[in-house]
Amino acid sequence: MSVTLRKKVNSDKSTSLYLDVYHNGKRHKEFLKNCKLYKATNIEERKINKQTLEMAESIALRRAQELASEGYDVVASYKNDVDFILYFENYLTKYTTKDKRNMKGACNKFKEFMTKQGIKNLTMKQLTENVVFNYAEYLKSVCQGEGACSYFARFKKMLKHAIREKVLSNNPAADVSIKKEESIIKDVLTFDEIGILAATSISNQQVRNAFLFCCFTGLSWIDVNELKWKHLDMRNLKLSKVRAKSGQLAVVNLHKTALTLLPEPGKQEELIFSLPSHTGALKTLRNWLKKAEIEKHITWHCARHSFATNLIYYDQDVTIVSKLLGHSSLKHTMRYTHIAEELKRNAINSLPEITV
Numbered sequence: 001m002s003v004t005l006r007k008k009v010n011s012d013k014s015t016s017l018y019l020d021v022y023h024n025g026k027r028h029k030e031f032l033k034n035c036k037l038y039k040a041t042n043i044e045e046r047k048i049n050k051q052t053l054e055m056a057e058s059i060a061l062r063r064a065q066e067l068a069s070e071g072y073d074v075v076a077s078y079k080n081d082v083d084f085i086l087y088f089e090n091y092l093t094k095y096t097t098k099d100k101r102n103m104k105g106a107c108n109k110f111k112e113f114m115t116k117q118g119i120k121n122l123t124m125k126q127l128t129e130n131v132v133f134n135y136a137e138y139l140k141s142v143c144q145g146e147g148a149c150s151y152f153a154r155f156k157k158m159l160k161h162a163i164r165e166k167v168l169s170n171n172p173a174a175d176v177s178i179k180k181e182e183s184i185i186k187d188v189l190t191f192d193e194i195g196i197l198a199a200t201s202i203s204n205q206q207v208r209n210a211f212l213f214c215c216f217t218g219l220s221w222i223d224v225n226e227l228k229w230k231h232l233d234m235r236n237l238k239l240s241k242v243r244a245k246s247g248q249l250a251v252v253n254l255h256k257t258a259l260t261l262l263p264e265p266g267k268q269e270e271l272i273f274s275l276p277s278h279t280g281a282l283k284t285l286r287n288w289l290k291k292a293e294i295e296k297h298i299t300w301h302c303a304r305h306s307f308a309t310n311l312i313y314y315d316q317d318v319t320i321v322s323k324l325l326g327h328s329s330l331k332h333t334m335r336y337t338h339i340a341e342e343l344k345r346n347a348i349n350s351l352p353e354i355t356v
Contacts, residue, residue: 001022001023001024002020002021002022003019003020003021003022003060003063003064004020004060005017005018005019005020005056005057005060006018006019006020007037010036013038014036014039015036015037015038016032016035016036017031017032017036017037017056018030018031018032019031019032019059019060019063021063030063032056035052035056036052037049037053081123081124081125082167083121083122084122084123084124084126084127085107085110085111085114085122087124087167088107088110088158091158091161091162092104092107098222098244098245099154101278102150102151103157103158105151106151106152106155106158109135109138109151110135110155112142113134113139116138117134117138124162124167124168127168127172128172129172129173129174129175129176131172132172132173132176133176135152135155136148136152136176136178139151139152139178140178148178149179152177152178155173156173159171159172159173187296187297187298187302187305188302188305188306188309189215189294189296189302189303189306190306190310191310194212194306196293196294197288197289197292197294198212200288200291200292201291202284202287202288203287204276204284206273206274206275207276207281207288208288209261209263209273210224210225210261210273210275211281211300211303212257212261212303213261213262213273214303214304214307215303215306215307216255216257216258216261216307217239217252217254217258217307218250218252218307219239219241219250219303220243220244220245220300220301221278221281221300221301222244222245223241223243223244223250224275225273225275226244226271227241227271227272227273228268228269228270228271229265229266229267229270229272230268230269232254232272234265237253237254237259238251238252238253238254239252239253239254281300282299282300285298285299286298
């Protein structure tokens with residue numbers, strides 16, 4: 001095994017630096033980005049060339065250390081000094097799974113934790129089990145329902161990736177866990193409130209129609225955001241889509257109100273709604289609710305909760321509701337029965353008292 005720093009003169013008279021790597025009986029070149037030497041005409045330019053060459057030599061040394069450590073349960077010393085947040089953010093740039101927004105949330109929560117703890121810098125070597133334990137405790141103190149468990153699961157997923165890349169030799173989160181708690185049912189909109197919202201003007205009609213469509217179909221943000229005409233059977237008035245979160249197929253008969261919210265049909269692969277970012281949509285939603293004078297903490301996911309709760313409120317079988325939502329288990333749907341019963345109690349209690 002060998003790593004040799006070599007030079008290649010280019011047509012513009014500059015000199016590119018590259019690594020001549022011989023490993024496992026094979027040889028290949030690895031060109032170094034932004035590592036070029038230029039013809040120096042003064043002291044300053046010679047100084048820049050010298051710094052570039054020194055940086056390339058350092059990279060060559062590190063590459064040799066990396067190859068030498070392959071096959072052994074060790075981490076090259078320079079990897080231990082990698083900044084943890086920079087590594088996490090670099091991991092995010094290459095992350096393509098659909099839960100990327102949640103993964104970003106885990107990173108942001110760790111940044112908040114560092115600020116709270118007064119930690120200015122943290123290397124991979126300094127990420128101890130004690131630090132991870134304190135992060136888990138922080139998540140439990142600031143997140144509700146399944147939030148803490150969700151963020152921590154994604155944090156651990158990133159650490160496993162670091163181990164595969166031999167940036168970490170052992171997992172500091174291996175013996176740290178957050179027990180999954182029963183998720184908190186968020187506020188829901190009654191049909192009366194949905195009607196008030198529909199009658200209230202809004203700055204973005206696409207957001208309006210998509211949110212109301214979710215109230216009548218039970219789609220989540222990610223599912224309505226990627227909803228295409230191929231998911232709709234307009235002849236039989238049905239929506240069929242595999243949920244991004246669970247992978248379960250949800251088949252929903254389209255309500256008359258849902259049909260009125262659809263634009264003119266397009267090509268099979270065309271998106272039905274043209275929506276802004278999730279953050280932008282939430283901002284529009286909050287302003288819309290304020291204008292409608294609905295004093296509830298409503299997020300986009302509340303449209304899905306409202307759909308389920310209203311079905312149960314109007315005495316639909318919980319098994320049917322579970323299938324409409326595309327739930328993988330009936331226990332997930334049972335949560336909505338409690339809030340539906342509470343709505344019924346509130347409706348009865350709202351009747352005026354009379355003397356009999």
